[in-house]
Amino acid sequence: QVRLVExxxxxxxxxxxxxxxxAASGRTFSRNSMGWFRQAPGKEREFVAGMGxxxxxxxxxxxxxxxxxISRDSAKNxxxxxxxxxxxxxxxxxxxxxxxxxxxxxxxxxxxxWGQGTQVTVSS
Numbered sequence: 001q002v003r004l005v006e007x008x009x010x011x012x013x014x015x016x017x018x019x020x021x022x023a024a025s026g027r028t029f030s031r032n033s034m035g036w037f038r039q040a041p042g043k044e045r046e047f048v049a050g051m052g053x054x055x056x057x058x059x060x061x062x063x064x065x066x067x068x069x070i071s072r073d074s075a076k077n078x079x080x081x082x083x084x085x086x087x088x089x090x091x092x093x094x095x096x097x098x099x100x101x102x103x104x105x106x107x108x109x110x111x112x113x114w115g116q117g118t119q120v121t122v123s124s
Contacts, residue, residue, distance in 0.1 A: 002026035002113045004096050009118030012086055016122070020081040022096030022115055029053045029098070034079045035105040036070060038092035038120075045095065049081060050104035059104045064090075086122045093117040 008020040022034065035050040049060045049070040058070050069082040079096060095118075097111035105111045 002098060004098060004113055004115035006094065006096050006115040006118040009094060009120045011121045011123065014087050014122055014124050016086055017082070017084045018086065018120060020083065020094055020096075020118060020120075022079045022081075024077045024079070024096075024098060029077065031100075031102060033099045033101055033104045034070075034072070035097045035099065035111060036079075036081045036094060037097060037108065037111075038090075038094045039117075040092040043092075045108050047106045048094070050106065051079065052102055052104060054102070057104070059106070083120070086120075088122045088124045091120060091122050093119050 003025045005023045012018055032053045036048045037045050038048050039045040047061055048064055049068055051058045051070045067085045072079045096115045098113040099105035099110055100112045
Protein backbone atom coordinates (compact mmCIF):
# COMPACT_ATOMS: atom_id res chain seq x y z
CA GLN A 1 0.00 0.00 0.00
CA VAL A 2 1.56 3.27 -1.14
CA ARG A 3 1.48 6.01 1.46
CA LEU A 4 2.46 9.65 1.04
CA VAL A 5 2.81 11.88 4.08
CA GLU A 6 3.42 15.62 3.74
CA UNK A 7 4.82 17.88 6.40
CA UNK A 8 6.39 21.30 6.74
CA UNK A 9 3.49 23.61 6.11
CA UNK A 10 2.71 26.58 8.31
CA UNK A 11 2.25 30.32 8.55
CA UNK A 12 4.94 32.57 7.13
CA UNK A 13 5.23 36.23 6.25
CA UNK A 14 5.55 37.40 2.68
CA UNK A 15 9.12 37.04 1.49
CA UNK A 16 9.75 34.11 3.79
CA UNK A 17 10.54 30.48 3.07
CA UNK A 18 9.20 27.04 3.89
CA UNK A 19 10.33 23.54 3.01
CA UNK A 20 7.71 20.89 2.49
CA UNK A 21 8.51 17.21 2.75
CA UNK A 22 6.72 14.21 1.30
CA ALA A 23 7.70 10.83 2.71
CA ALA A 24 6.75 7.93 0.47
CA SER A 25 6.44 4.33 1.53
CA GLY A 26 4.95 1.08 0.39
CA ARG A 27 7.18 0.06 -2.49
CA THR A 28 10.15 1.10 -4.59
CA PHE A 29 9.73 4.17 -6.77
CA SER A 30 12.33 3.88 -9.50
CA ARG A 31 9.71 3.96 -12.26
CA ASN A 32 7.59 6.74 -10.84
CA SER A 33 7.40 10.48 -10.88
CA MET A 34 6.34 12.79 -8.11
CA GLY A 35 4.42 16.00 -8.23
CA TRP A 36 3.53 18.83 -5.89
CA PHE A 37 0.10 20.37 -6.36
CA ARG A 38 -1.76 23.05 -4.46
CA GLN A 39 -5.36 24.02 -3.97
CA ALA A 40 -6.58 27.36 -2.73
CA PRO A 41 -10.13 27.80 -1.42
CA GLY A 42 -12.61 27.94 -4.28
CA LYS A 43 -10.01 27.00 -6.86
CA GLU A 44 -9.03 23.83 -8.63
CA ARG A 45 -6.01 21.83 -7.62
CA GLU A 46 -3.07 22.92 -9.74
CA PHE A 47 0.36 21.58 -10.61
CA VAL A 48 3.28 23.35 -8.95
CA ALA A 49 6.39 21.22 -9.48
CA GLY A 50 7.37 17.71 -10.40
CA MET A 51 10.31 15.35 -10.59
CA GLY A 52 11.14 12.07 -12.24
CA UNK A 53 12.15 9.79 -9.40
CA UNK A 54 15.04 7.92 -10.96
CA UNK A 55 16.61 10.50 -13.27
CA UNK A 56 15.76 13.58 -11.27
CA UNK A 57 14.53 15.77 -14.15
CA UNK A 58 12.25 18.54 -12.94
CA UNK A 59 9.54 20.87 -14.14
CA UNK A 60 7.74 23.84 -12.62
CA UNK A 61 4.73 25.99 -13.29
CA UNK A 62 5.89 29.38 -14.52
CA UNK A 63 4.71 31.35 -11.50
CA UNK A 64 7.06 29.49 -9.14
CA UNK A 65 10.12 29.20 -11.37
CA UNK A 66 13.10 30.77 -9.66
CA UNK A 67 11.38 30.62 -6.25
CA UNK A 68 10.57 26.93 -5.65
CA UNK A 69 12.92 23.98 -5.89
CA ILE A 70 11.90 20.33 -5.91
CA SER A 71 14.43 17.75 -4.81
CA ARG A 72 14.58 14.23 -3.44
CA ASP A 73 16.49 12.05 -1.05
CA SER A 74 16.27 8.59 -2.55
CA ALA A 75 17.69 6.93 0.54
CA LYS A 76 14.82 8.36 2.59
CA ASN A 77 12.17 8.01 -0.13
CA UNK A 78 11.40 11.66 0.46
CA UNK A 79 10.67 14.51 -1.92
CA UNK A 80 11.05 18.12 -0.87
CA UNK A 81 9.67 21.41 -2.06
CA UNK A 82 11.78 24.37 -1.01
CA UNK A 83 9.66 27.50 -1.33
CA UNK A 84 11.39 30.87 -1.23
CA UNK A 85 10.17 34.43 -1.55
CA UNK A 86 6.64 33.38 -0.74
CA UNK A 87 3.75 35.72 -1.38
CA UNK A 88 0.10 35.65 -0.29
CA UNK A 89 -0.93 34.16 -3.65
CA UNK A 90 1.01 31.02 -2.67
CA UNK A 91 -1.44 30.40 0.16
CA UNK A 92 -3.02 26.99 -0.40
CA UNK A 93 -3.09 23.41 0.76
CA UNK A 94 -0.15 21.63 -0.81
CA UNK A 95 -0.33 17.99 -1.82
CA UNK A 96 2.27 15.58 -3.06
CA UNK A 97 1.29 12.97 -5.58
CA UNK A 98 2.81 9.89 -7.13
CA UNK A 99 2.34 8.83 -10.73
CA UNK A 100 2.88 5.32 -12.05
CA UNK A 101 4.81 6.82 -14.94
CA UNK A 102 8.23 8.24 -15.67
CA UNK A 103 6.49 11.35 -16.99
CA UNK A 104 6.02 14.21 -14.55
CA UNK A 105 2.34 14.37 -13.62
CA UNK A 106 0.98 17.80 -14.46
CA UNK A 107 -2.69 17.04 -14.06
CA UNK A 108 -4.59 15.52 -11.18
CA UNK A 109 -5.85 12.82 -13.51
CA UNK A 110 -2.31 11.60 -14.15
CA UNK A 111 -1.64 10.99 -10.46
CA UNK A 112 -2.27 7.61 -8.88
CA UNK A 113 -1.66 8.33 -5.21
CA TRP A 114 -2.08 11.41 -3.04
CA GLY A 115 -1.00 12.59 0.35
CA GLN A 116 -3.33 14.25 2.81
CA GLY A 117 -1.94 17.73 2.19
CA THR A 118 -0.27 20.37 4.30
CA GLN A 119 -1.49 23.95 4.68
CA VAL A 120 0.70 26.87 3.68
CA THR A 121 -0.46 30.34 4.65
CA VAL A 122 1.46 33.44 3.63
CA SER A 123 0.58 36.70 5.36
CA SER A 124 1.14 40.09 3.77
